[in-house]
Amino acid sequence: MGTEARRKERLDRGVKVRTEKLYAVSGWQEITYLVLPRLALILGLLILPLVMPSMYWQKVLCSMGVFALLAIAFDFLAHYVGLVCLGGALFTGVGAYISGLLSSSTGLSPALTIPIATLGGGLICTLLLLPCLPLRGVYFAIVTIIYPLAIVRILTALNIWGGTEGISALATFPNIWVEVYLILGMVLIVLFALRRLVNEDYGLVLRGIKDNDQAVRASGINVTFYKAQAVFITAAIGCFCGAYLSCLYGWCGLSLFALDFSILPIAATVMGGLGTLVGPLLGACILTPLSEVLRAIGTWRIVIYCVVLLSFIVFKPEGLMNWIQRKYHQFEHWEKI
Amino acid sequence: MxxxxxxxxxxxxxxxxxxxxxxxxxxxxxxxxxxxxxxxxxxxxxxxxxxxxxxxxxxxxxxxxxxxxxxxxxxxxxxxxxxxxxxxxxxxxVVLCPERRRIFPESSVLENLKIGGYLASRSQAQETLKYVFTLFPALKDMKGKEGGFLSGGEQQMLAIGRALMAQPxxxxxxxxxxxxxxxxxxxxxxxxxxxxxxxxxxxxxxxxxxxxxxxxxxxxxxxxxxxxxxxxxxxxxxxxxxxxxxxxxx
The missing domain is CATH 3.40.50.300 (P-loop containing nucleotide triphosphate hydrolases)
Structure with missing residues (x-):
């Protein structure tokens, strides 16, 4: 507590206040203010593959899209439903194996296996997690992280579905442009769809469940059913990522149950800003290429990666996106008291 | 003064x-x-x-x-x-007894009071504990009960008792x-x-x-x-x- 006789005042920009109402379309300034960030995001993502110097970096974009999707899904479930889910690995693994098994047994093309794996995998994961939906906080997180670990052991022990070798020679995408634009397009669709969803009445119920599920239950709403729906949405997104990866590699195996798929999205979310949905995308856009660039310096990669993450948690726990949004919508000035 | x-x-x-x-x-x-x-x-x-x-x-x-x-x-x-x-x-x-009591719901009454007495010396704590129990005899009977199970009034007594234990x-x-x-x-x-x-x-x-x-x-x-x-x-x-x-x- 200082004794300075002035304080920093934070005010909404005039244009922000205007654009909240009907006046949003009153002039070019207002329209630009609203459209610019969204357009920059969409165009940026769409142009990104075109400016990449090599095929290698386009592949990096593909994995960046996967982590971005997983991170957005994690953010949705953690911040809007209150379930901290470490099940990214479960979702990708299940999605990859469904698509892989379908492809190897029936020879279906990715255009069919991916949607089937997305919906079917979402359903399976939701059923797997259904018994622990009443659990909250750390219990739910533990259960979601146990599943992928257990499934890997079961697959190894039973030696089914390719065992430790995995299933190879699956149908792949026709060319790199399909690969990269499929995932980036999906990122945009999921991002805007979820953003719309959480602001609808449906999202209101979900946020209510996060804040106080007993009060929501007292309003006559079936909390577990709503939670299951939210988990299905998240799981379906994760399974899409898994199915996509299996088609991208033409192979599916135990490494698609790797904990990277659980942990990296959380790192991206922490960096980008929890609760913004677009923040996790930003985090993934920074972290995935960063880890590729750092690959050149070998083992130090992990150290630098950890330092970046730690400093974000310690110095900027609100994340990048919250900070950027505040700067965009508000201005500050000193005021005498 | x-x-x-x-x-x-x-x-x-x-x-x-x-x-x-x-x-x-x-x-x-x-x-x-x-x-x-x-x-x-x-x-x-x-x-x-x-x-x-x-x-x-x-x-x-x-x-x-x-x-x-x-x-x-x-x-x-x-x-x-x-x-x-x-x-x-x-x-x-300067010791605050916060609004809505904020007692430790999973600790017993005695434990709550002991936590409050962190700043007190051993003899001070014993003396204050005795005083709290004479001031609020109701608390003495439920020493071992978990704080969260107390009624509102008892919880408030406990919160005041806990604040007293810090020797304000x-x-x-x-x-x-x-x-x-x-x-x-x-x-x-x-x-x-x-x-x-x-x-x-x-x-x-x-x-x-x-x-x-x-x-x-x-x-x-x-x-x-x-x-x-x-x-x-x-x-x-x-x-x-x-x-x-x-x-x-x-």
Whole structure:
């Protein structure tokens, strides 16, 4: 507590206040203010593959899209439903194996296996997690992280579905442009769809469940059913990522149950800003290429990666996106008291 | 001699002003009351005096939330305590018994009291524990019961007991009568008086509903929308027609 006789005042920009109402379309300034960030995001993502110097970096974009999707899904479930889910690995693994098994047994093309794996995998994961939906906080997180670990052991022990070798020679995408634009397009669709969803009445119920599920239950709403729906949405997104990866590699195996798929999205979310949905995308856009660039310096990669993450948690726990949004919508000035 | 002197205190939550130029004094060995309706700034004042506000400010800063600004002067026995951390203020004798009790629900009554006695020496703790049990005999019978299972009134007794265990020189009670039955209200008001008379602790009590507290205070302030609108001895407050209407419902 200082004794300075002035304080920093934070005010909404005039244009922000205007654009909240009907006046949003009153002039070019207002329209630009609203459209610019969204357009920059969409165009940026769409142009990104075109400016990449090599095929290698386009592949990096593909994995960046996967982590971005997983991170957005994690953010949705953690911040809007209150379930901290470490099940990214479960979702990708299940999605990859469904698509892989379908492809190897029936020879279906990715255009069919991916949607089937997305919906079917979402359903399976939701059923797997259904018994622990009443659990909250750390219990739910533990259960979601146990599943992928257990499934890997079961697959190894039973030696089914390719065992430790995995299933190879699956149908792949026709060319790199399909690969990269499929995932980036999906990122945009999921991002805007979820953003719309959480602001609808449906999202209101979900946020209510996060804040106080007993009060929501007292309003006559079936909390577990709503939670299951939210988990299905998240799981379906994760399974899409898994199915996509299996088609991208033409192979599916135990490494698609790797904990990277659980942990990296959380790192991206922490960096980008929890609760913004677009923040996790930003985090993934920074972290995935960063880890590729750092690959050149070998083992130090992990150290630098950890330092970046730690400093974000310690110095900027609100994340990048919250900070950027505040700067965009508000201005500050000193005021005498 | 005033144990606490707050001068021109201002607290902002972002751009909203919660406390506007409030100056209050707590005379040593007396009970001082602060009255006001919801959003008058009672709790904010209590948090500012106990220093909890510094902690809230830091947490809000870290998550990029509301910016809290505190300006003014605060002196404890003549010493400036504006920049002293809340735990060090407790060490100096400013102990807050927070609103809504905030007892440790999973610890037993005895454990709750022992946690409160962290700052006390062994003999002090034993003595105070004995005193708390004579002050609130009800607590003695449920020593082993978990705090969360206590009724509202018992929880409030426990919260006051826990604050006493920290050996306060200035005890801050934030809405001690919140949500209690009229009978319990009178009992607690009497207990506040007893604490003040028997062990000579200076007390600052903030309360919405003045009727049960007014008889036990020596001096009182009335806050409204963050500003001080009235002050005076208990009798002066009782005689004031505005207070009568607003806080007694006469």
């Amino acid at each position: 005033d144990i606490l002197e707050v001068k021109d205190l201002m607290v902002f939550y972002e751009n909203a002003i919660a406390i506007n130029n409030v100056s209050i004094k707590c005379e040593t060995g007396k009970v001082t009351g602060i009255f006001g309706s919801n959003s008058a700034g009672k709790s904010t004042l209590m948090y500012a005096i106990s220093g909890i506000m510094m902690d809230m400010k830091r947490k809000e800063e870290m998550k990029g939330g509301e910016r809290i600004t505190v300006v003014g002067e605060m002196r404890l026995n003549g010493e400036d305590i504006m920049d002293i951390k809340p735990n060090d203020r407790a060490r100096k004798g 020189k200035l005890l801050l009670l934030d809405e001690p009568l919140l949500g209690l039955s009229p009978a319990m209200e009178t009992r607690l008001a009497q207990a506040i008086k007893k604490i003040n008379e028997q062990i000579g602790i200076t007390i600052l009590v903030a309360e919405q509903y003045a009727r049960p507290i007014l008889p036990v205070i020596d001096y009182g302030y009335v806050l409204e929308n963050g500003g001080k609108v009235l002050e005076g001895t208990a009798q002066e407050l009782i005689d004031n027609p505005d207070v009568k209407e607003a806080y007694f419902g006469v």
